[in-house]
Amino acid sequence: MCMVKVWVEKLLDEPELYILRLDDSEIKHFEAAWSIPEGITYNAYLMKVGDAVVLFDTWKGEYTEKFLESLSTLVDPKEITHIIVHHTEPDHSGALPKLLELNEYRAKLIGTTFAKNLLQGFYGDKVVENFHTIKDGEEVKIGNRTFRFITVPWLHWPDTMITYDVEDKLIFSCDAGGGYGIPEAIDDSDEDVVKKYLPYVTKYIVTVIGHYHKYIVQNIKKLKELGIIENANMILPGHGLIWRKSPTRIFEHYERVGAGIPTKDKVLVIYDSMYGFVEKRMSVVIEELKRYGKKPVVYRFTDKENPAISDILGEVPDSEALVIGVSTYEADIHPRMRCALYEILDKANYEKPVLIVGAFGWGGVAGKKVETLISRSKFELVDVVETKGRMTSEDEERLREAVRKLIQWQL
Ligand code: FEO
Structure with missing residues (x-):
């Protein structure tokens, strides 16, 4: 009834x-x-x-x-x-x-x-x-x-x-x-x-x-x-x-x-992680953001979590910046992130800085594809850090450096 x-x-x-x-x-x-x-x-x-x-x-x-x-x-x-x-x-x-x-x-x-x-x-x-x-x-x-x-x-x-x-x-x-x-x-x-x-x-x-x-x-x-x-x-x-x-x-x-007026220090972090390789990188990003006094709001697509895209969209307008973490999946962006990104670019296309982080097994494609999408939108591309397999100490340093670049990007 x-x-x-x-x-x-x-x-x-x-x-x-x-x-x-x-x-x-x-x-x-x-x-x-x-x-x-x-x-x-x-x-x-x-x-x-x-x-x-x-x-x-x-x-x-x-x-x-x-x-x-x-x-x-x-x-x-x-x-x-x-x-x-x-x-x-x-x-x-x-x-x-x-x-x-x-x-x-x-x-x-x-x-x-x-x-x-x-x-x-x-x-x-x-x-x-x-x-x-x-x-x-x-x-x-x-x-x-x-x-x-x-x-x-x-x-x-x-x-x-x-x-x-x-x-x-x-x-x-x-x-x-x-x-x-x-x-x-x-x-x-x-x-x-x-x-x-x-x-x-x-x-x-x-x-x-x-x-x-x-x-x-x-x-x-x-x-x-x-x-x-x-x-x-x-x-x-x-x-x-x-x-x-x-x-x-x-x-x-x-x-x-x-x-798209931002709330001070809010940074939206969205990523997929199939087996933890992207997640490990994103935990470095989140830690570094917090070190600079930023307040990351995190949405992740994993084998345990599948947040609603409508909720992610609602977080974009008042964010200062976005960090997007992607796996390469069948020579493309991971399907869940592909869908989330498509909607963000269609419904929440704002002049905000974006940092892209990627991980891949045998060929890095997703990071480059996200880079192309971001470059054609109103968002401003800050950096792309896309690396292979497990995160090395050099990868980690590159990620911390990219976050510093994001922080300096008129935030
Ligand atoms: Fe509430 Fe556009 O209808």
Whole structure:
């Protein structure tokens, strides 16, 4: 039996505003790709303003029945006059077709041209019969409120927009401002809840939006120039916590991740080791890093450990530098590291220094292949130390020297 938790809570009396949140503790792999044992929430919002009833997004399709049940505790679905579609990825739009059926297609949908096109592709023509496509910055009067719609392309798809409630200074931001995890509260009032949640936000940003991370910085700059972030009373995302104690904090966090601002002394060390040859080298590297006051965060692929790539990705943005240790495997990079590197270069491609360490049996290939990949990315190659078989004292000295070079590399 499905045991997911549902929250339906009033957030404000005037305007009358509710959150409908489902805690998806059943999910294992977001987008069938990213391991999230921490789960995720889907947040929709309902506002009653004058004679209008406005719904902001819905939930993932598999929870349609639960969504309609929860919504019906607040309003008869027929009474919904407007549905704001911020982003059409089915974790937010999945329950929409069934809702529109119950609504007898009375509600006006509001979204971007891209959103209309995607909804039509996903759910058919009927769903978009009553769709108003917005222009960037357009204001629409609904009930006794003014809503401004602002496009934020690539946060997370090209269809994406946010809504700014002009009178109440509320930002409905969908994916932007969201995170993985199932926080024990609905908002940021408890600092312990926030501290536990923020690393999941980083992991979410990198895995979901990381490929487009330059757009995070660009779009937040745009919102800042519009002057709506610093005056916001609440940020209401489509995943995770609502921000009302410190509304600007979540976008500051997004900006730091987007720009790859490092945490002092954090060095990310990732390696594979089949029989301990790479591991021995990496223990020298780790020891030397610590000697210089660095704080290595280590992920290893061994015959005992197989860390989730989604967790590794979440560690990249705030690292000062990376050290990558690889075995040569069938004249290539070890398969697990190959996969990890592919995702790092795609999702977490930052201007950070990288040291490569390699070990091989009869031919060193992996180190050179990683070197080529790094050289073609935004990462900066510091050095490659790839040597044969057991680690000799000369190898050890070369490794210590390479770490010193890394330390001097503007860290
Ligand atoms: Fe939460 Fe891009 O959907």
